[in-house]
Amino acid sequence: MQRASYLTIVLLLAAPLSMVLALSAGxxxxxxxxxxxxxxxxxxxxxxMVVRELRLPRALAAFAVGGLLALSGALLQVLLRNPLADPxxxxxxxxxxxxxxxxxxxxxxxxxxxxxxxxxSLLSTFLVFSLSRLHGAWTQNRLLLTGVVxxxxxxxxxxxxxxVSPDSNLQRMLFWLMGDLSYARYPVxxxxxxxxxxxxxxxxxxxxxxxxxxxxxxxxxGENPARLRVSIYFLASLLTATAVTLAGSVGFVGLIIPHxxxxxxxxxxxxxxxxxxxxxxxxxxxxxxxxxxxxxxxxLPVGVLTALLGVPVFLFLLAQTRSQ
Amino acid sequence: MQLQTHxxxxxxxxxxxxxALNLRVSAGENWAVLGANGSGxxxxxxxxxxxRAPDAGAVxxxxxxxxxxxxxxxxxxxxxxxxxxxxxxxxxxxxTVLSGRHPYLSRWRWQDDADDLRLAEQALASVGLExxxxxxxxxxxxxxxxxxxxxxxxxxxxxxxxxxxxxxxxDLRHQIEIxxxxxxxxxxxxxxxxxxxxxxxxxxxxCTHALLLFGNGECLYGxxxxxxxxxxxxxxYGYPIRxxxxxxxxFYTPA
Numbered sequence: 001m002q003r004a005s006y007l008t009i010v011l012l013l014a015a016p017l018s019m020v021l022a023l024s025a026g027x028x029x030x031x032x033x034x035x036x037x038x039x040x041x042x043x044x045x046x047x048x049m050v051v052r053e054l055r056l057p058r059a060l061a062a063f064a065v066g067g068l069l070a071l072s073g074a075l076l077q078v079l080l081r082n083p084l085a086d087p088x089x090x091x092x093x094x095x096x097x098x099x100x101x102x103x104x105x106x107x108x109x110x111x112x113x114x115x116x117x118x119x120x121s122l123l124s125t126f127l128v129f130s131l132s133r134l135h136g137a138w139t140q141n142r143l144l145l146t147g148v149v150x151x152x153x154x155x156x157x158x159x160x161x162x163x164v165s166p167d168s169n170l171q172r173m174l175f176w177l178m179g180d181l182s183y184a185r186y187p188v189x190x191x192x193x194x195x196x197x198x199x200x201x202x203x204x205x206x207x208x209x210x211x212x213x214x215x216x217x218x219x220x221x222g223e224n225p226a227r228l229r230v231s232i233y234f235l236a237s238l239l240t241a242t243a244v245t246l247a248g249s250v251g252f253v254g255l256i257i258p259h260x261x262x263x264x265x266x267x268x269x270x271x272x273x274x275x276x277x278x279x280x281x282x283x284x285x286x287x288x289x290x291x292x293x294x295x296x297x298x299x300l301p302v303g304v305l306t307a308l309l310g311v312p313v314f315l316f317l318l319a320q321t322r323s324q
Numbered sequence: 325m326q327l328q329t330h331x332x333x334x335x336x337x338x339x340x341x342x343x344a345l346n347l348r349v350s351a352g353e354n355w356a357v358l359g360a361n362g363s364g365x366x367x368x369x370x371x372x373x374x375x376r377a378p379d380a381g382a383v384x385x386x387x388x389x390x391x392x393x394x395x396x397x398x399x400x401x402x403x404x405x406x407x408x409x410x411x412x413x414x415x416x417x418x419x420t421v422l423s424g425r426h427p428y429l430s431r432w433r434w435q436d437d438a439d440d441l442r443l444a445e446q447a448l449a450s451v452g453l454e455x456x457x458x459x460x461x462x463x464x465x466x467x468x469x470x471x472x473x474x475x476x477x478x479x480x481x482x483x484x485x486x487x488x489x490x491x492x493x494x495d496l497r498h499q500i501e502i503x504x505x506x507x508x509x510x511x512x513x514x515x516x517x518x519x520x521x522x523x524x525x526x527x528x529x530x531c532t533h534a535l536l537l538f539g540n541g542e543c544l545y546g547x548x549x550x551x552x553x554x555x556x557x558x559x560x561y562g563y564p565i566r567x568x569x570x571x572x573x574x575f576y577t578p579a
Contacts (some may be wrong), residue, residue, distance in 0.1 A: 081412040212409035222399030222427035267413035
């Protein structure tokens with residue numbers, strides 16, 4: 001309990017640091033003074049433009065996407081009572097991807113791509129919800145199976161679209177599928193959804209602790225598990241939909257960040273959820289900075305970096321806790 | 325407080341576990357719920373707790389249908405010790421025990437306050453786990469975990485306690501101590517206990533009343549001495565039972 005609170009303080013410091021790093025690193029490296037000037041709006045013109053119009057929106061979008069995915073993952077792991085659950089397990093990203101790829105195939109960009117991805121993820125959310133409730137009780141296994149099967153259906157459609165698309169579209173499509181922040185727009189929208197989502201999730205934090213012990217245990221202590229599950233499902237789906245709309249399917253963050261925190265500081269969701277948002281956000285900001293600069297001028301999709309950075313860190317954590 | 329059933333039917337697919345049950349449980353009583361495996365003890369307990377809707381008839385708590393209480397209000401009156409608990413993610417003993425305060429806390433209460441913590445620590449001490457607060461649940465033995473679950477119920481402190489096999493996994497000494505704590509310990513308000521047990525002799529020792537479920541819809545209930553008889557138990561468990569008298573009490577043992 002103590003440990004998780006200290007961690008919150010550390011993470012509160014880490015988040016702005018990661019932003020500073022993201023804003024100063026890149027093709028034009030900036031000093032802190034230049035950065036300050038650019039942010040306050042009286043620096044030299046190139047630096048101001050680079051920071052305010054390129055790096056700041058991108059870094060904010062990265063933080064929002066990382067936070068959204070990590071929070072969604074933490075919620076879905078409780079909803080499905082399954083440690084393998086990630087934000088994409090129920091097909092939300094698949095629906096978004098099919099719609100996004102179709103807009104790219106049709107040569108539509110910008111607002112069509114964003115709107116299409118969001119609509120696709122909502123469609124998938126409602127499809128899974130209604131199909132999993134068709135007969136009788138809404139159990140976590142039914143939901144999980146329905147979601148996984150729908151996700152498989154989406155991924156078949158994705159393969160189909162990739163197979164029939166002209167070469168000129170393929171790189172854009174693959175980048176979208178791997179998760180890429182270079183086209184990320186609307187960072188303010190992402191941050192707003194993240195803020196509101198975290199607030200709602202925090203109101204559900206104690207009930208989530210109970211739900212982790214089972215539906216009956218939650219009911220016996222005064223919660224309505226059926227209503228709780230529906231709320232969590234739609235909240236997590238909306239968070240994922242927003243993240244996917246901003247940056248495509250960035251992998252790994254939603255699965256590993258909540259688990260890493262559970263390993264370090266326990267599963268009390270009152271502490272876990274805010275920490276998850278902070279760590280997920282900072283982690284993706286750093287991963288995206290690395291994706292931009294590692295083999296510059298080539299830019300990697302950030303999804304490649306999240307796994308490359310995350311896998312060793314997570315395995316280290318796992319080994320640590322096992323030896324305790 | 326008083327819990328009543330009115331022409332209560334409990335059915336599971338293909339079977340009636342309990343039909344037209346008119347039970348009245350009042351303050352100060354300790355009821356043993358006995359029956360063979362699969363006779364519906366747990367299902368009955370869940371129905372009485374309002375966790376499951378009756379298939380016919382009604383359950384009332386102080387003359388008011390249990391389904392009319394909000395989930396939160398109900399959890400302040402009726403506490404349930406479930407047969408087993410899932411553990412999706414590891415939590416500590418004290419976190420688990422403090423969750424018993426959930427029905428009393430508003431949604432935005434963050435910090436567990438000193439009173440709650442004191443209650444939780446008292447509860448842990450009363451089940452003999454005073455030094456276990458910061459241990460992770462996964463490191464406990466089955467019996468220790470059972471006592472954590474009982475401590476959680478004590479922290480919830482409801483007047484009505486419905487206990488599904490509370491002494492599962494407990495060693496001999498803790499079986500007695502926990503049953504004594506539950507049946508004679510301080511109880512909030514005008515409360516009572518209903519305890520699912522498999523040990524007839526412990527039921528006879530600690531309970532005032534008994535409810536026998538035969539698994540075919542037949543239920544027998546009343547004062548313990550009237551209900552608990554060798555030939556009834558033989559029919560209940562489908563096994564011959566010997567009755568032994570020692571120290572002025574009757575003991576039942578399988579033949």
